[in-house]
Amino acid sequence: MDVSIVWWLLVTAGIALVIAEVFIGAFIVMWFGLGAVVAGLLTFFVPGLNAGIQLLLTALLGAVLLYFFRDRCIAGENASQESLHTFSRTTGEIHKAETGAMTVFANGTFWQIGNPEDIPEEKRKPGSTITVAEFRNNKAYVSNSD
Known part of the structure; x- marks a missing residue:
């Protein structure tokens, strides 16, 4: 059946x-x-x-x-693709992470510093203001002129 x-x-x-x-x-x-x-x-x-x-x-x-x-x-215009380099040059404040690594607070969040060796010795203490040149791969890269 x-x-x-x-x-x-x-x-x-x-x-x-x-x-x-x-x-x-x-x-x-x-x-x-x-x-x-x-x-x-x-x-x-x-x-x-x-x-x-x-x-x-x-x-x-x-x-x-x-x-x-x-x-x-599905309409292709539903969402616009955002550029990966959304944030431009800005300033931020140095902080120490719980792990001891230096981070910078910029654009409303904490970023790991991608090139900490470029920060002058006098600006490496927490609370110092530095210039962030760019954000790349979830890291902030400081300006060489700091």
């Missing part, structure tokens, strides 16, 4: 997946929901499909729809 999923159950599950996409926001689940709706409608027109074939159709249709339409439906 062949087991079959009722067509309206597949359509209902597909609609539930499409509605769930609103709350998930990944823009992935919706395609499998649409695959379930199409498989359910196909079952309505071709009754007697095996449950395995119905589930396989749902998964394959969802995967194909995801592959071909996801990137086309």
Whole structure:
């Protein structure tokens, strides 16, 4: 005896997946929901499909729809890419980290100093103000003129 999923159950599950996409926001689940709706409608027109074939159709249709339409439906202008060199030349205050390493407080956060050897000896004590030339790879690089 062949087991079959009722067509309206597949359509209902597909609609539930499409509605769930609103709350998930990944823009992935919706395609499998649409695959379930199409498989359910196909079952309505071709009754007697095996449950395995119905589930396989749902998964394959969802995967194909995801592959071909996801990137086309997401607007490329949703977010602008931010430059890696967001912060420019600024001043900061020297601090000692718990590990003993020198850090600088600049632009609202603490940065590890990438070139501590370029800091003059008189400015190496905590509380001294130094000029940060650039931020690179999560480190602050001080100006050689300090």
